[in-house]
Amino acid sequence: MPLPMEDGALAGREVERARLAQVLDGLGHGRGAVVEIVGEPGSGKTQLACGLADEAARRGLPVLWARVLRSGDEPFGVFRDVAEASGLPEAPSPAGWCELVRRRAAGGVLVVDELHRADPASLEVVLRLISSSSSSSASTPFVLVLAHRPRQSQPALLQALDLGVRRDGMVRVQAGPLSATVAATLVDTWARSAHVPPGADSQDAATAPPHGLPDRTSASTAALHAAAQGLPGYLRLLVAAGFDPETWPDRAGEDEARLLREAAPLLGEFGELSGSARSALRAAAVLGGTFDPVEVARVAGLRTEAGLDACAELVRADVLRPTGRGQRLAFRHPVVGHVAHTACELSFLPAAHRRALRIATERGAPAAERARHAEHLVHTDGVAVARVLADGAAQTVTSSPAIAARWLRLALDARPARGRRSEERARWELAYGRALIASGRL
Numbered sequence: 001m002p003l004p005m006e007d008g009a010l011a012g013r014e015v016e017r018a019r020l021a022q023v024l025d026g027l028g029h030g031r032g033a034v035v036e037i038v039g040e041p042g043s044g045k046t047q048l049a050c051g052l053a054d055e056a057a058r059r060g061l062p063v064l065w066a067r068v069l070r071s072g073d074e075p076f077g078v079f080r081d082v083a084e085a086s087g088l089p090e091a092p093s094p095a096g097w098c099e100l101v102r103r104r105a106a107g108g109v110l111v112v113d114e115l116h117r118a119d120p121a122s123l124e125v126v127l128r129l130i131s132s133s134s135s136s137s138a139s140t141p142f143v144l145v146l147a148h149r150p151r152q153s154q155p156a157l158l159q160a161l162d163l164g165v166r167r168d169g170m171v172r173v174q175a176g177p178l179s180a181t182v183a184a185t186l187v188d189t190w191a192r193s194a195h196v197p198p199g200a201d202s203q204d205a206a207t208a209p210p211h212g213l214p215d216r217t218s219a220s221t222a223a224l225h226a227a228a229q230g231l232p233g234y235l236r237l238l239v240a241a242g243f244d245p246e247t248w249p250d251r252a253g254e255d256e257a258r259l260l261r262e263a264a265p266l267l268g269e270f271g272e273l274s275g276s277a278r279s280a281l282r283a284a285a286v287l288g289g290t291f292d293p294v295e296v297a298r299v300a301g302l303r304t305e306a307g308l309d310a311c312a313e314l315v316r317a318d319v320l321r322p323t324g325r326g327q328r329l330a331f332r333h334p335v336v337g338h339v340a341h342t343a344c345e346l347s348f349l350p351a352a353h354r355r356a357l358r359i360a361t362e363r364g365a366p367a368a369e370r371a372r373h374a375e376h377l378v379h380t381d382g383v384a385v386a387r388v389l390a391d392g393a394a395q396t397v398t399s400s401p402a403i404a405a406r407w408l409r410l411a412l413d414a415r416p417a418r419g420r421r422s423e424e425r426a427r428w429e430l431a432y433g434r435a436l437i438a439s440g441r442l
């Protein structure tokens, strides 16, 4: 059952909505405007633009959407749909397109979403629209809304927008993190609408996975808000996965199928990467935490140079970010790494984790880091990795007893008792019981 979050209701954002309403008031008085909506991936830029579009429609204003559906290189692709009704411009140049777009948008709102993915010719049109916005007093005014991820946007766009904000009174709206209170309300709303009334659809109700939000306490909602960094996109992914503060950031949650369903837009982003970047993405997901690009190349089975190029592409796409510690990289958010790991073909994981375990062992990595790889090898390398898991559990039991308990369970299952119980196995059983008690699961 998908989470019922497509209802478009906007939680919080009162200040931003008031600012956007002022822009529409201005249009009512004949004043056009350029509005930039910026923020992290999944911060709610599109949702804010939708809120503005709904309000404009409520006021009887025409609204046009220009979207980059996939990062195709078709010149002026962003504006093809906008042009549809009036036909292509006579002169297919940026100036010709700019004129056509202005005519089509006149008196209403034009939203350009995901501008960071626009083809160069469309970007040129947008730059012209921005620079002419302050001087186009002769043409009919309109509101141009530009939503984008600044980390992935071209420097020319960032410069033009900065100048517009500083010099020409352009409006910049930040889609920042939601407050803990707004996030809690949102999570509550999702939980309520995810509830299946008994008998509504008995088949569904019987087979539906738990909705991931059982009796959430304020402490666990606060942990969820912190884990998502207040960003609604990550909040949705974590809720879908069945977030558990006890195992975060090691895991997103147990419900991998729902995590993948909810992550469709993110998987779409992955799908636009080159083949070697996708290999590096899988390897980075296997390594987890922070990692060196050379290690990524080794786990991916790429030559070092190709691996470094692939990591550079992942950084440009803002899937990975530099950590500021040497060359080491990390996913832009841990849940992005979990989605990438969950999306890996099962046949890839054992060999990749075996390579990662070898690398971690060579580097003398802590037992907990090695155990993270060993847990993916119990079905193939059972006995050989059981001790790695038990050592990892011993190291992690104080900070994350739930994870320690899981590793000890796997170690015990991998080493069935034969004949007399070994001393080592008895120690693991005792440690397992203690970890269960410490994690409140016994």
Ligand SMILES: Nc1ncnc2c1ncn2[C@@H]1O[C@H](COP(=O)(O)OP(=O)(O)OP(=O)(O)O)[C@@H](O)[C@H]1O
Binding pocket: 005, 006, 008, 009, 010, 011, 012, 013, 039, 040, 041, 042, 043, 044, 045, 046, 047, 048, 114, 149, 175, 186, 232, 233, 236
């Ligand atoms: N204020 C809000 N209230 C309720 N839901 C929200 C709010 N903001 C965002 N969401 C939900 O969070 C998810 C991410 O939001 P949205 O797609 O608008 O982010 P975005 O900044 O446009 O992301 P991207 O950078 O990937 O384009 C969406 O499912 C959206 O419906």
Ligand SMILES: [Mg+2]
Binding pocket: 045, 046, 047, 113, 114
């Ligand atoms: Mg968006």
